[in-house]
Amino acid sequence: MSSPEWWLKKLLTSILLILGYVIVTRTLDNIIVHFHDLLKKHRPISSPLSSSYATIFQRVIRWALGLLLLVLILRAWGADVSFLWTAFVGMLTVIGVGLLATWTMASNVTARFFIWFWQPARLGQRIEIFPENLCGRVIEENLMFTEVRQDDGQIFVIPNNLLFQRVIRRTPDNVREDGK
Structure with missing residues (x-):
């Protein structure tokens, strides 16, 4: 079993780490508040900087430092924390892919409503897309x-x-395919 000195050393290390966490977070909180106040003084009155941004930034920093503190304390007590890095990177990868997929879907759906409103291309209209020089009739x-169905029958999506x-060139509805 471990000696009392070993336990005392680990306990003292943990207490010092927690004390360091408190000092660093309070210092960073003061810096953030000071920086926020400085920014508010230099921004126009018509667009005041919301204090919620500073609060969110403080919370993110506290969470990140808290997780770092947890890892350091676990390491001080001899725990293997290498799996945490792998789990963290894996979670960030999954979140990143999910956000990318969500952004792509949301941008396409939003674009559909703008297309419907401004109508750069309408169903049945002949269009040409540059710089790819793809041309054909909008079918869906x-x-x-x-x-879009090309003249040779191929469909591109x-x-x-x-x-x-x-850049889209569209043939007006009153012009026939042969240009007359």
Whole structure:
């Protein structure tokens, strides 16, 4: 079994780490509040800086430092914490992929409503997309994609948000396919 000195050393290390956490978080809180006040003085009165941003920033820093404190205390007591890094990176990866997928879907759905409102291309209209030089007739519109049939019968599917990132030439409805 371990000696009393070992326990005392681990306990003292833990107490010092907790004391360091308290000192660092209070210091950072004061810096954040001071910086927030400084920013408020230099911003126009018509757009005051919300104090909720400072509060959110303080909470994020406290959580991050708290997790670091937990890891340091566990290491001080001899626990293997290498799995925490792997779990943390894995969670960030899953969150990142989820946010990317959600952003892509939300941007396509939002773009569909803007397309419906401004109508850069309508169902049945002939369009050409630059710089890819894709041209054809719009045959399908849904929340995620717009389908265009080329003259050779092939269909290409365009994400709706891409219609706002490319130049589109459209043939007016009163002009026939042969240009007359």
